[in-house]
Amino acid sequence: MKLQQLKYIIEIEKHHFNISLAADALFTSQPGVSKQIKLLEDELGCLLFLRSGRKLTGLTETGFKIMCYAKKILADVSNIYTISEEYTSPEKGQLNIVTSHTQSQYSLPCVIKRFNAKYPKISINIHQGTPLQISNTIRKGEADLAIATEALHLYKDVVMLPCYHWHRSIIVPKTHTLATTKTLTLHQLSLYPIVTYQFAFTEGSPLDITFSLSGLTPNVVFTATDADVIKTYVKQGAGVGLIASMAITKKDADSFHIIDVSTLFKPSTTCICIKKGTFLRLYMYEFIVLFAPHLTRDIIEKAMHLSDEHSLDKLFSCFTLEVK
Amino acid sequence: MKLQQLKYIIEIEKHHFNISLAADALFTSQPGVSKQIKLLEDELGCLLFLRSGRKLTGLTETGFKIMCYAKKILADVSNIYTISEEYTSPEKGQLNIVTSHTQSQYSLPCVIKRFNAKYPKISINIHQGTPLQISNTIRKGEADLAIATEALHLYKDVVMLPCYHWHRSIIVPKTHTLATTKTLTLHQLSLYPIVTYQFAFTEGSPLDITFSLSGLTPNVVFTATDADVIKTYVKQGAGVGLIASMAITKKDADSFHIIDVSTLFKPSTTCICIKKGTFLRLYMYEFIVLFAPHLTRDIIEKAMHLSDEHSLDKLFSCFTLEVK
DNA sequence: AGTCGTTACGATGCCCGTAAGGATA
DNA sequence: TATCCTTACGGGCATCGTAACGACT
Numbered sequence: 001m002k003l004q005q006l007k008y009i010i011e012i013e014k015h016h017f018n019i020s021l022a023a024d025a026l027f028t029s030q031p032g033v034s035k036q037i038k039l040l041e042d043e044l045g046c047l048l049f050l051r052s053g054r055k056l057t058g059l060t061e062t063g064f065k066i067m068c069y070a071k072k073i074l075a076d077v078s079n080i081y082t083i084s085e086e087y088t089s090p091e092k093g094q095l096n097i098v099t100s101h102t103q104s105q106y107s108l109p110c111v112i113k114r115f116n117a118k119y120p121k122i123s124i125n126i127h128q129g130t131p132l133q134i135s136n137t138i139r140k141g142e143a144d145l146a147i148a149t150e151a152l153h154l155y156k157d158v159v160m161l162p163c164y165h166w167h168r169s170i171i172v173p174k175t176h177t178l179a180t181t182k183t184l185t186l187h188q189l190s191l192y193p194i195v196t197y198q199f200a201f202t203e204g205s206p207l208d209i210t211f212s213l214s215g216l217t218p219n220v221v222f223t224a225t226d227a228d229v230i231k232t233y234v235k236q237g238a239g240v241g242l243i244a245s246m247a248i249t250k251k252d253a254d255s256f257h258i259i260d261v262s263t264l265f266k267p268s269t270t271c272i273c274i275k276k277g278t279f280l281r282l283y284m285y286e287f288i289v290l291f292a293p294h295l296t297r298d299i300i301e302k303a304m305h306l307s308d309e310h311s312l313d314k315l316f317s318c319f320t321l322e323v324k
Numbered sequence: 325m326k327l328q329q330l331k332y333i334i335e336i337e338k339h340h341f342n343i344s345l346a347a348d349a350l351f352t353s354q355p356g357v358s359k360q361i362k363l364l365e366d367e368l369g370c371l372l373f374l375r376s377g378r379k380l381t382g383l384t385e386t387g388f389k390i391m392c393y394a395k396k397i398l399a400d401v402s403n404i405y406t407i408s409e410e411y412t413s414p415e416k417g418q419l420n421i422v423t424s425h426t427q428s429q430y431s432l433p434c435v436i437k438r439f440n441a442k443y444p445k446i447s448i449n450i451h452q453g454t455p456l457q458i459s460n461t462i463r464k465g466e467a468d469l470a471i472a473t474e475a476l477h478l479y480k481d482v483v484m485l486p487c488y489h490w491h492r493s494i495i496v497p498k499t500h501t502l503a504t505t506k507t508l509t510l511h512q513l514s515l516y517p518i519v520t521y522q523f524a525f526t527e528g529s530p531l532d533i534t535f536s537l538s539g540l541t542p543n544v545v546f547t548a549t550d551a552d553v554i555k556t557y558v559k560q561g562a563g564v565g566l567i568a569s570m571a572i573t574k575k576d577a578d579s580f581h582i583i584d585v586s587t588l589f590k591p592s593t594t595c596i597c598i599k600k601g602t603f604l605r606l607y608m609y610e611f612i613v614l615f616a617p618h619l620t621r622d623i624i625e626k627a628m629h630l631s632d633e634h635s636l637d638k639l640f641s642c643f644t645l646e647v648k
Numbered sequence: 649a650g651t652c653g654t655t656a657c658g659a660t661g662c663c664c665g666t667a668a669g670g671a672t673a
Numbered sequence: 674t675a676t677c678c679t680t681a682c683g684g685g686c687a688t689c690g691t692a693a694c695g696a697c698t
Contacts, residue, residue: 001401003327004688020652029690034653036688044408054653054696062411069400069407069603076393076400077325083393084368087386156629279393305480307631328663344677353665358678360663378671378678 003077005040006070008033009048013067017049017056072277075141079279086281091121093281098127098137099147101226102197103270106246107324108147111291119283130225131199138273144284146273147291150205159303160271160312163292164322167262169248171234171241178240179257186214186264193221193239195230200242207242210265231256246324267323276304294319327401329364330394332357333372337391341373341380396601399465403603410605415445417605422451422461423471425550426521427594430570431648432471435615443607454549455523462597468608470597471615474529483628484595484636487616488646491586493572495558495565502564503581510538510588517545517563519554524566531566534589555580570648591647600628618643 008026012033015021019037023030041047048063049056059067085093095115099108104126112124129137131148138146138158147163170189172178178192190211201208201220211218221239224230227247234241235255248258272288272295274280285297299315306312332350336357339345343361347354365371372387373380383391409417419439423432428450436448453461455472462470462482471487494513496502502516514535525532525544535542545563548554551571558565559579572582596612596619598604609621623639630636 001327001404003325018652030652031654031656031691032689035655038654044405045412046408052697056653062407065407065603066404069404073397073400076397080325080390080393081368083386083389084370088369279389305631307629308635311632311635342677354677355666355679355681356664359680362679375678376672379676380678 001040001043002036003074005036006073008036009040009063009067010070010074012037012049012056013059017058019056075275075277078141079277082279082281086279090282091119093122093283094144095122095124095284095287096127096143097125097145097147098129098134098143100131100134100149101128101228102244102247103147104128105227106244107270108291111287114290115283115287118286122283128225135273138275141275141278144274144278144280145288147270148273149268149270156307157276158273159276159306160273161288161292161295161300161303162316162319162321163270163272163295164324165267165269166324167245167260167267168242168265169245170259170261171231171243171248171252171256172259173235173237174255174257176237176240176257178259181259184259184261184264186211186216189240189242189261189264190216190218193219194242195222195224195233195239196220196242197227197230198223198225206266206268269321274300274304278304292322294321325364325367326360327398329360330397332360333364333387333391334394334398336361336373336380337383341382343380399599399601402465403601406603406605410603414606415443417446417607418468419446419448419608419611420451420467421448421469421471422453422458422467424455424458424473425452425552426568426571427471428452429551430568430573431594432615435611438614439607439611442610446607452549459597462599465599465602468598468602468604469612471594472597473592473594480631481600482597483600483630484597485612485616485619485624485627486640486643486645487594487596487619488648489591489593490648491569491584491591492566492589493569494583494585495555495567495572495576495580496583497559497561498579498581500561500564500581502583505583508583508585508588510535510540513564513566513585513588514540514542517543518566519546519548519557519563520544520566521551521554522547522549530590530592593645598624598628602628616646618645 008022011022011026012019015025019033020030023033026033037048041049044066046062047060048066050058050060050063097108108126115122116124127137127143131150134146134148135155135158137143139155170178170184178184178188181188196207199205200223201211201218207218222230222233224233227243230241230243231252233239241256242261245260245262248256252258272291280300285300288295288300289297303312303315306315332346335346335350336343339349343357344354347357350357361372365373368390370386371384372390374382374384374387421432432450439446440448451461451467455474458470458472459479459482461467463479494502494508502508502512505512520531523529524547525535525542531542546554546557548557551567554565554567555576557563565580566585569584569586572580576582596615604624609624612619612624613621627636627639630639
């Protein structure tokens with residue numbers, strides 16, 4: 001067995017079992033890839049791929065299990081390279097973050113500024129994505145850390161480190177009928193068309209639960225991944241905007257009437273998510289502690305070794321998180 | 325990086341940084357090994373081994389971290405081979421068990437008989453060892469499972485699956501002054517020389533704690549790993565024997581006076597220990613369930629994914645273990 | 649006919665083992 | 674002087690890429 005063969009089978013799976021595409025992605029010839037997977041199958045004495053005729057169509061049961069370990073192995077190989085980079089050039093490196101628009105626009109900039117001052121040679125890449133994209137990216141090891149609010153609890157191979165709580169606000173144009181209101185009930189809110197984030201009202205989400213517990217149905221007319229887009233539509237009179245309070249700038253106070261609804265909805269918690277078993281470089285720990293001061297290296301390392309939510313909750317029970 | 329290079333560095337560490345010995349163990353030439361580790365160090369751009377002159381003397385800090393991942397990688401490689409064997413020849417294979425003398429002599433034989441009837445083609449290897457040897461063997465992945473009573477709680481990379489509780493008995497020659505006694509106090513026991521298992525009274529052990537809580541000091545004159553040896557010495561009048569009740573055969577009732585001391589000492593728990601992340605073959609699950617009927621595949625898989633003792637305790641809280 | 653995978657073949661390059669050299673105790 | 678690691682060199686083998694072939698859509 002060779003590491004290269006494991007790389008090959010992973011790439012083949014990634015390209016939906018098209019060997020030619022996989023070979024291209026691996027910058028090698030297609031017959032070479034074919035031959036190597038054949039050699040691997042011969043050595044192991046079993047087929048890894050299902051075939052119809054000559055084409056590969058999927059993984060066998062054995063192939064699936066082996067693929068899981070192959071991914072683990074390559075992740076660890078990549079960890080070894082990371083360790084050596086940490087040693088050879090501690091100041092250089094990359095920091096790949098995948099997160100939502102709100103984070104990258106409103107909460108990350110000042111952290112990145114401070115981080116950049118300390119580590120000017122680290123190149124920072126920020127990828128934006130939907131919750132689903134975020135979770136996939138982090139699970140594939142394509143980003144070092146994710147900053148997300150929900151939806152990653154499900155996976156055992158990802159740790160969630162709670163960073164801070166945040167509340168929501170309603171924004172309406174200054175000319176809106178609600179423009180004089182200071183407080184709002186859930187019932188009142190349900191009477192207006194709502195413009196908010198994508199996925200904010202997916203089944204089982206905190207907002208969805210709050211509404212259904214009171215027997216009300218929100219009237220969501222438009223969703224975006226982007227608070228700025230929501231603001232634009234609200235300005236045009238598309239509906240009342242329901243966004244994170246931290247996405248409201250000083251300038252927005254001129255354009256909108258803002259109603260704090262932190263009493264209506266439970267606060268959400270923003271978390272840093274890391275794939276378990278990943279070797280983190282010193283500067284990554286530094287970045288995290290800049291983002292959330294209570295997440296010291298010690299705490300992070302402890303959290304990464306825990307398995308269930310219960311132990312995590314216990315670990316973080318002694319912290320009072322900042323509210324934004 | 326190649327898998328072979330990782331094998332080489334692991335073997336070098338295993339042989340106390342003697343490249344020549346490592347090369348012998350790997351059935352290859354010494355210069356070949358030298359060259360490969362040099363290539364690896366060049367590729368990673370950092371030294372893995374400390375050197376004094378030309379000799380290797382130890383691991384660098386980086387080397388140590390990399391070694392950890394190298395071991396993980398090779399363990400997963402070996403898991404892949406195991407998976408393919410499971411597919412190609414489900415009934416063939418090996419079952420390597422490392423355990424204490426008491427288990428292998430008194431509790432395993434009947435399980436192995438039943439197992440062998442079901443899987444005649446699996447060759448079973450039983451290694452005996454001291455608690456320390458047992459834990460090392462399982463952590464190095466040199467055995468599939470360990471059956472042990474204590475001392476493996478410490479390691480995060482090993483799961484402990486509780487199997488049954490067991491009690492202790494005192495044995496004395498029929499001519500002994502205690503030969504007419506049916507019950508015994510801790511104080512009485514402390515007045516006699518004791519012959520028992522090695523490590524039974526190491527600091528922090530259940531027996532040690534029981535004695536020190538009552539302010540008494542046991543007088544241990546002789547220890548063995550082996551209940552049979554203990555019996556021999558007790559027969560010769562060396563002292564009173566303190567052994568597991570399950571190590572007492574019908575025949576022993578003729579030679580010894582037996583006093584049950586289950587009221588004096590808390591019962592101990594025998595556990596099956598498995599290295600986390602190991603792929604277990606079907607027959608291994610079968611063996612375990614024969615040994616402890618409550619340890620079904622489902623339960624074992626759950627336990628192997630848990631990290632802390634607390635969650636494990638919770639998982640097993642619904643079972644009432646057999647007492648032997 | 650076009651896409652995709654297999655087989656065949658020649659060249660490159662890597663790895664291994666032997667042999668010789670140097671350092672250290 | 675014995676042990677142990679490094680360097681040097683030649684042979685063998687695995688891998689790679691090109692090219693031609695076969696199967697399926």
